Amino acid sequence: MNFILRILITGISTYYISSFFPWWSIIFIPFILGLIFDDNYISHFLSSFIGVSVSWFFLLLGMEYQTEAILSSKIIQILNINSTNSLIIISAVIGGIVSGLSSITALALVNIFRKKKDKRDYRFN
């Protein structure tokens, strides 16, 4: 449940990021979620990865549909990529990796403090 909730929060908030912010502002929400939710590294990475890449995927798909791939069909030749679909997937994966990394960084930060607390608890016992 926790996992799916995180995907939804990441996905929806990423979808509505303004074009005035730099692209890497996608790292903030996963970072905050990494701080808040208690889960393991793999689960955090995946939830952020899926949230952002699916969000980007649909954003790009929508734009492609609206613009009839007028520009992406030219860009793939410059970047040497075989189809516009691949380009969309590559873009989405890039977004996913960056946000996934961000969420587990937050988790690692939390874990520094958590372990300390655990130790203290142990001593009290």
Add this chain to the structure above:
Amino acid sequence: MKNKVLFIFLTLLTSSTVFVLNNEFSNIPPLGKFLNPYNGFWTNSEIDQRKVFENISLKNLKDSVIVQYDSMLIPHIYSNNDEDLFYAQGYLTALHRLWQMEFQIKAASGELSEIVGARAFKRDREQRRKGITYAANRTLNKSISDSKTYKLLSSYVDGINDYIENLNYKSYPIEYKLLNYKPEKWTLLKTFILMESMSDMLSNRDMDIEDTYLLSILGEKKYNLLFPEYNNKIKPIVPSGTKFNFNISKIDPPKNKFFKNALPSTISKHDKDNGSNNFAISPIKSKDGSSFLASQPDLSLNLPSIWYIVHLNSPNYNTMGASLPGAPGVIIGFNDNVAWGETNATRDVVDWYKVEFKDHSRSEYRYGDKWLKTEKIIEEIKIKGEKSFYDTIFYTHYGPIVYDENFNSNQQKENYAMRWIAHDESVEYKTFLLLNKAENIFDIESALKFFHGPAQNFAYATKQGDIGITIAGKFPVKWEGQGKFVLDGSNPEHEWNGYIPYEHSLSLRNPESGFVSSANQHPVDKSYPYYYYSHNYEMYRGRRLFERLESLDLISFEDVKKIQNDNFSYKAFEALPIILPMVDTLKLDKEEKKYYNSIKNWDYFSNPNLSDPSLFVTWWRKIRQKLWDEFDTMQYSYRKPNSFVTTEIIKNNKDFEFYDNISTTNKESIDDIINQSFLEATDSLNNWKETNNKKDISWKNFKKTSINHLLNIKSFSKYNVEVGGYRNILNAASERHGPSWRMIVRLNKNDKTKAWGVYPGGQSGNPGNNNYFGEIKNWGKGNYKELLFNQSHIDNKGKVIYEKTYYNK
């Protein structure tokens, strides 16, 4: 501890991933920045033009302005004063063409390496050494002393800058995102650099250094035979036999006028096909009593197009036509009363002076019995991803020393200063601002007084029924032969002798023939009292144009269109009757015979679907290669005789020392050359068919006209455009070069002025806009569109796709 390490590791990993994706590495754009859906390249797609126009924000207006766009995306600007008019022109041009505007300036001023890296270094250094920015600064200083011109130019600059100010990464043109840089502020200087780059493109092609070398090896007699200045077949712009009502005393050439010098290589030259054609037809020669003006500038075919079409309307102006993105007003166009167009006058306005320094400090050079001081300028060439390169350039009173011990000099480390008319201060901008609002032929003629260069043949027609042509520009007075070869910078007798006064310039008004025309040919025959010269006068198009116009009567719009799209190869018409009979048909096999019979029956029209033009061009190229192979062994920069001379020599000489092919032991005759070339040509055409998997060698497929993006990005370019013609043909579309704007204007006393035009490209310079390739297809086929041209915006209703009024806030 383990968690701390993990945290530090992940922090570094995340931030370095973001860093890597936010920066450019070895020419791959910053992927995160470039591919993200918020402001990456995807947002540059423009399918709905209205959405593009909705972002227009003209915020520094003095009064209200109405902007309309027609279906070709031509902006129609209706303003209440001239400042607002040019402000809006600047803004709207930048809206469609900002990247191109800035890129062209960077290219002209030699700052491309800053953007694209070391691959532009050689070019940048040449531009610096030619002193383009130096020239622009001088023209700028002179032009702003005219306060009216200054005001209008500044409004235009403000318009561009207000557009730039509105931009953020999302709205940067795609090329900025690809190369990962930002638009800079526009300046008046940049507008003048643009004008100098036109001068560079059109007037900075010379062969003085090459010819100096050729003269020294060939000797005067042979040199003059291979590179003649004039031929009686030429139809000059001002017809032969024209009497001049002035006389000047000829200057005697000094005793020592020639040098024996050579340079291993000279700076890059602009395309020799940079030319054009224009003509005007008087009402007496037209079907419906209209006068016609047709103008067709032949330039490199690029995307975004060099031209941007605008319609400018204010109480002072109502003008339309082709403008240069980066410069206000209209360059080739019309208003309700007059129409004008330019072709390059080609005349030699660049000379080279050999300079002798006093000592190694290079601070002084000899001039007569004195020593003059040089001015030292250090140019910093910034190179993306590398250290800057510093180039020291010395300026003499002639101009910059282009070749010296640091750059392209010969073993003797000689120095050559460039004397180029474009380095002089001038006010040509005024000419266009005056032309745009000219009302009659007198207005035009007096506007041309201010035009210094690049020297152009201005043809014009008026509503009153007058036509004319003036070869406008600043021309030095020279002694016979001066500046054909390298001059002696230490000899004051080698200086230019002032300038030809405007009253003595070449001009025709309402000639009896009922037409005027030009196509980069000789301006006049040798009876003109002043010495003139160019190594590059065109030998074919001018004659074809003249003969077409001479033979036609009751000319209509359709006739004019036919002339602009005329595919007749005058070169083939003159050469084939000489070389075809020399082919030994008995030795041809079946297929070769087929080629032979086909070309024998060819009517010399280079139409896109014929195979004969492909054969002729290949055959002729091989003939010239074999005939002039002696030149290929030369160790310094040289040029070869042109096609016209080649034809004349084959026609008039059964025996000629250059006929022999020096790579064989036999002594070849001209028949051998022609026959061998024919067989080689058919061979190479057969090979072409095989490699391209085609059954025939239609001219359009063989010629492969392409219109390339300025960065040569393939998917931003159009290849294999279907279009006829070739170089030396009126429809001058060659591989990468051709008519960059076809315009026809009809002016009639009793009717509204009508105009038609088409150019190979679109108004929008954005490869993501569906207008980007624009009218390329129609251009190739010679389909023109009538231009929407009304004095009042109300008459445009129903014919525009967008309209908005902007108010002074």
